[in-house]
Amino acid sequence: MLRIEQLVKRYPTGDTALRGVSLSVAEGQVVALIGPSGAGKSTLIRCVNRLVEPTSGKIWLRDTEITALHPRQLRRIRRRIGMIFQEYALVERLSVMENVLSGRLGYVNFWQSWFRRFPQTDIDQAFTLLDRVGLSDFIDKRADELSGGQRQRVGIARALIQSPDLLLVDEPTASLDPKTSRQIMRLITELARERGLAVIINIHDVPLAQMFVQRIVGLRAGEIVYDGPPDGLTPDRLSEIYGAEDWGASQATTAEQEPSLTAQE
Amino acid sequence: MPVRIANNGKIWQRYDTTTRLRLWGGWLGGTVITLICWQLIANRTRWEFAADAPRQLAIFLQRVFPPDWSYINQLWQPLWDTLTIATLGTLLAVIIALPLSFLAARNTTPHPVIRYLTLLIIVVSRSVNSLIWALIIVAITGPGVLAGIIAIALRSIGFIGKLAFESVEETSREPVEAITATGASRLQVLSYSILPQVMPSFAGISIFRWDINIREATVIGLVGAGGIGLNLNATVNLLRWDQAGMIFVVIFGLVLISEAISARVRQAII
Structure with a gap:
C-alpha cells in the first residue's frame, strides 16, 4: 500500500540523508526501521508525509503519488497518514481532549476548529479512543500535567482519530522507561492489528523491535542494508547495520534485566 | 591556547595570553576614557550653580509642600x-x-x-x-x-x-x-x-x-x-x-x- 522508489534526500548543508531508498509496505503490515543515529530513519518517515521534502524519488500511497501533490492535495493525503513522535509533540497548554481533537483538523474548517466546534461524531470517537488508550479520567487535564507514558497515549489517540491508513511512528519509546516502552509498543501494534493499519516504526531498541514486529528494515548511512524477519538479525547483521560490537553480550544483558523488571511490576 | 605545557605538566587558564592582553587593554582604555569624560564635565560645569543646588531644592520643596489637597x-x-x-x-x-x-x-x-x-x-x-x-x-x-x-x-x-x-x-x-x-x-x-x-x-x-x-x-x-x-x-x-x-x-x-x-x-x- 506504501511504495517508496529510489528516494534521495540531500539537505542544503550538503549532508545526504537518504541514498536511493526503495521500500514497499503491504496493507496491515508493521515494519520496524532500525539503524544508528543519523542513518536517515527520521528523514525517511518525514519524507512520506513530506514534512521533509525529498530531493528525488517517488512515494506512492495506494494509487496516489504523494511526491507529486500540490499543497492542498497534500493536506488531504496527510489526513490519511497518522504520525506519532518521540517527544510526543503535544500542545502542552491545551487539554487532552483538545490535543486528541487536533487530529481532526484536516476535516474541519478554520472557524470550527477556532471555536472548538467539532462534529459530535469526532467527539464520540475521541471518547472511545481515550477510553481505549486508558485515559478516560484525564480528558480535561492539560497535556503538561501528564507523565511521559500518558502523553504518548494522547499522541497515539491523536494519530488514530485521523482514521489513517498508514501510521508513521518516530522513536515512540526513546523518552520512556523500559516498562512503559513495552506497554506503548504493545498498544501501537495491537491498535494497528485491530484497525488493519500499515505502520512504520523508527526504533533504537533492537530487542524491543524484535519482540513486537514481524519485519525489520535496517538502515545505514541512508541505505537499506537489511530487510527481513526479526530472528534473521544475527550479530553479523547487526554489525553490518550499527558497526562492530559484541552483540551477544548486549543481548545477554537485556535477558538478565528481564526478571528484575517483572519483579518491579 | 588556554592550555600550556610547562615542565611539571599541563596548565589550564581561563583565557590564553592574547585574550588576557586584550582584556587588560580594554579595561585600561575604559578607565582612560572615563577620566577624560570626567575632566570635560568638570570643566563645563558652572560650579556656583552646583553649589546653589541644595538651597534651590529646599525652596522647591517649600513651594510644593504642603500640596493643595483640595x-x-x-x-x-x-x-x-x-x-x-x-x-x-x-x-x-x-x-x-x-x-x-x-x-x-x-x-x-x-x-x-x-x-x-x-x-x-x-x-x-x-x-x-x-x-x-x-x-x-x-x-x-x-x-x-x-x-x-x-x-x-x-x-x-x-x-x-x-x-x-x-x-x-x-x-x-x-x-x-x-x-x-x-x-x-x-x-x-x-x-x-x-x-x-x-x-x-x-x-x-x-x-x-x-x-x-x-x-x-x-x-x-x-x-x-x-x-x-x-x-x-x-x-x-x-x-x-x-x-x-x-x-x-x-x-x-x-x-x-x-x-x-x-x-x-x-x-x-x-
Whole structure:
C-alpha cells in the first residue's frame, strides 16, 4: 500500500540523508526501521508525509503519488497518514481532549476548529479512543500535567482519530522507561492489528523491535542494508547495520534485566 | 591556547595570553576614557550653580509642600482621561501588534519581504518616543484624549510587536510538526500549535506595556495630548507649585496601583 522508489534526500548543508531508498509496505503490515543515529530513519518517515521534502524519488500511497501533490492535495493525503513522535509533540497548554481533537483538523474548517466546534461524531470517537488508550479520567487535564507514558497515549489517540491508513511512528519509546516502552509498543501494534493499519516504526531498541514486529528494515548511512524477519538479525547483521560490537553480550544483558523488571511490576 | 605545557605538566587558564592582553587593554582604555569624560564635565560645569543646588531644592520643596489637597476635586476627570489613554492606547496597539508579530517571526512569516516590511514598521514605531509621537499627532488631530490614545498606540506597537515576535520565534517546533502532519491548514497550525504556546507571553507583554503606558500617559499631556499632564503643564506655568505637588501625589498613587495590578496579573498568567 506504501511504495517508496529510489528516494534521495540531500539537505542544503550538503549532508545526504537518504541514498536511493526503495521500500514497499503491504496493507496491515508493521515494519520496524532500525539503524544508528543519523542513518536517515527520521528523514525517511518525514519524507512520506513530506514534512521533509525529498530531493528525488517517488512515494506512492495506494494509487496516489504523494511526491507529486500540490499543497492542498497534500493536506488531504496527510489526513490519511497518522504520525506519532518521540517527544510526543503535544500542545502542552491545551487539554487532552483538545490535543486528541487536533487530529481532526484536516476535516474541519478554520472557524470550527477556532471555536472548538467539532462534529459530535469526532467527539464520540475521541471518547472511545481515550477510553481505549486508558485515559478516560484525564480528558480535561492539560497535556503538561501528564507523565511521559500518558502523553504518548494522547499522541497515539491523536494519530488514530485521523482514521489513517498508514501510521508513521518516530522513536515512540526513546523518552520512556523500559516498562512503559513495552506497554506503548504493545498498544501501537495491537491498535494497528485491530484497525488493519500499515505502520512504520523508527526504533533504537533492537530487542524491543524484535519482540513486537514481524519485519525489520535496517538502515545505514541512508541505505537499506537489511530487510527481513526479526530472528534473521544475527550479530553479523547487526554489525553490518550499527558497526562492530559484541552483540551477544548486549543481548545477554537485556535477558538478565528481564526478571528484575517483572519483579518491579 | 588556554592550555600550556610547562615542565611539571599541563596548565589550564581561563583565557590564553592574547585574550588576557586584550582584556587588560580594554579595561585600561575604559578607565582612560572615563577620566577624560570626567575632566570635560568638570570643566563645563558652572560650579556656583552646583553649589546653589541644595538651597534651590529646599525652596522647591517649600513651594510644593504642603500640596493643595483640595485641588484633587479638579483632578478626577484628567485622571480618568489618563487611564483611558493608557488602556485604549495599549488595546489598540495589541490588536495591531499581535498579528504583525506572526508576520515578523522567522518561523511563521509568509514571505521574507513581508517579514522585513513588518520589521521596518516595528523599528519606526520603537525609534520615536511617545512624547514625540504625541507632538506629531496633536499637530494632526488637534489636542485631546484621542491624540493621546493614538500616540500611545503608535509607540506601543513596536514594543509589543518586537517582544511578541521574539516569543513566537522561541516556540518549540515539535507541536507545529505534529499539527502539520494531521493535514491542518496554515491558519489551523498557527492557532493550534503556536498560539497556545505564546498566549502567556502575549498577555504578559501587553500588561507590562499597559503599566508603562500609564506612566507615559501622565507625561504626554505636556504637549497637549490629554490626561493629567495638561494640568501639570498649566499649574507649573501659573507657578502653582502646591497644585503641582498634588498632581505628583496623584500620579504616584496611580503608578503604584497599576504596578500592583500588573504584577498580580502577570503572576496569575505564569
